[in-house]
Amino acid sequence: MFKLSIVSPERTLFEDNVESLIVPGGDGYLGILSHHAPLISTLKVGEIAFRDTDKKEIFMATSGGFIEVSDNVVSILVDTAEFLDEIDLSRAEDELHRAEELLNLTVTDVDHDRAIHSREKARNRINLIKKYK
Amino acid sequence: MPTPRDIRKRIRAVVSTSQITRAMRMVAAARLRKAQQMVEQSRPYSEKMRLILEQISSASAEVEHPFFQQREVKVRVLVVFTSDRGMCGSFNTNIVRQAVRLLKEPGAENIKLVLVGKKGEDFFRRQSWPILKVYKGLQGRMNLEVVRDLTDYLINLFVSGEADHIQMLYTRFKSMVSYKVGVADFLPINPPKTDRGATRQYIFEPDPKEIFGALMPAYALTIIQMALADSLASEHGTRMIAMSLATRNAEEMVDTLTLQYNKARQGAITKELLEVVSGSEALRG
Numbered sequence A: 001m002f003k004l005s006i007v008s009p010e011r012t013l014f015e016d017n018v019e020s021l022i023v024p025g026g027d028g029y030l031g032i033l034s035h036h037a038p039l040i041s042t043l044k045v046g047e048i049a050f051r052d053t054d055k056k057e058i059f060m061a062t063s064g065g066f067i068e069v070s071d072n073v074v075s076i077l078v079d080t081a082e083f084l085d086e087i088d089l090s091r092a093e094d095e096l097h098r099a100e101e102l103l104n105l106t107v108t109d110v111d112h113d114r115a116i117h118s119r120e121k122a123r124n125r126i127n128l129i130k131k132y133k
Numbered sequence B: 001m002p003t004p005r006d007i008r009k010r011i012r013a014v015v016s017t018s019q020i021t022r023a024m025r026m027v028a029a030a031r032l033r034k035a036q037q038m039v040e041q042s043r044p045y046s047e048k049m050r051l052i053l054e055q056i057s058s059a060s061a062e063v064e065h066p067f068f069q070q071r072e073v074k075v076r077v078l079v080v081f082t083s084d085r086g087m088c089g090s091f092n093t094n095i096v097r098q099a100v101r102l103l104k105e106p107g108a109e110n111i112k113l114v115l116v117g118k119k120g121e122d123f124f125r126r127q128s129w130p131i132l133k134v135y136k137g138l139q140g141r142m143n144l145e146v147v148r149d150l151t152d153y154l155i156n157l158f159v160s161g162e163a164d165h166i167q168m169l170y171t172r173f174k175s176m177v178s179y180k181v182g183v184a185d186f187l188p189i190n191p192p193k194t195d196r197g198a199t200r201q202y203i204f205e206p207d208p209k210e211i212f213g214a215l216m217p218a219y220a221l222t223i224i225q226m227a228l229a230d231s232l233a234s235e236h237g238t239r240m241i242a243m244s245l246a247t248r249n250a251e252e253m254v255d256t257l258t259l260q261y262n263k264a265r266q267g268a269i270t271k272e273l274l275e276v277v278s279g280s281e282a283l284r285g
Helices: A089-105 A109-132 B004-059 B091-104 B118-124 B144-159 B208-284
Strands: A002-007 A014-024 A028-032 A039-043 A046-052 A055-064 A063-069 A073-078 A081-085 B076-081 B111-116 B131-135 B165-175 B179-188 B204-206
Touching: A002 B004, A014 A055, A014 B208, A039 A055, A039 B004, A046 A109, A055 A109, A063 B004, A063 B165, A063 B208, A073 B004, A073 B076, A073 B131, A081 A109, A089 A109, B076 B091, B076 B144, B076 B208, B091 B111, B091 B118, B091 B165, B091 B179, B111 B118, B111 B144, B118 B131, B118 B208, B144 B165, B144 B179, B144 B208, B165 B208, B179 B208
Parallel strands: A002 A073, A039 B204, B076 B111, B076 B165, B111 B131
Antiparallel strands: A002 A014, A014 A028, A014 A039, A014 A046, A039 A063, A046 A055, A055 A081, A063 A073, B165 B179
């Protein structure tokens, strides 16, 4: 068991003890259990999954961020993240459409990267819903 | 001498004004509480971010990032935070006055403006200083989308070389009665230093440099977010004070007017009585 806090620039999304945690690290998914070595990593677009002390699994979609692990305290800084039941499937599908349209239109590199990123985010949300609901 | 009827009309007008100012005071109080909560809630994020930055800076000897680049200052950008709405005492006047003072300093000819808030735009549109961009429509609320937009825009100005030094001018919320307009540097950022040193042997994934690159834009975002939060809290705080004063003034005015009204009413009655009495005296005589 270790302490997990998930914070966004706006507010604290989650703060409690958990049994285990899986996050989309910069070099691939990372599994974290108690007494993990100190670690700082980036997070990519993907799913955050953790098991709380009642063995219940909780899933979140994130658009990336950072994780810091030390002394059985894990802090996740996310740009944005939603719990599974907060995800709006139709909105995510709209976003996916818009991102794909944008990809066909844009010429500059910056816009292209941005469109790819929002496509990733939308896909991630949709995948999560399809997987667990 | 106004008639009692006129005075009564004025009393009614003042009473309804005081009702409005009282309501505005209450709204401002609620918004202020919200703004302060927001500052509280975003604190864990920015503190953690600082800690990670410090850890990386002390773990890897040289951290390089475009945001740290100090170069000869050809173009300066001043981001001025004002409010969209008025009725907040001297809040906007103070900022605008300070901004004008900065713009008139020797060597300030290279300053360009980025304005946040409608009041700032209203003032500077009629002046000759160059305005790069205006952000309005916040309506006294925190909006992370706008913060992201603004941050991206400013970063782009700096990285592309269109601006060499970016500063923010905003009101800092110290307490309910104390506000201070001040300038803070935004870009280039001074690398966060720590005297604590590396407290732990961290594993870095993928590597310190890459984490750092990803971290800096997020760090820049929190700087802008904090400035805006401070400015919003100050806006609502000053508005609350201004509206309390207005309400108190209105109440005092109602008191004086009521007194006047009673005097005028009494005067009218006395006059009427005198007329009746003198009339009947004349008849008897």
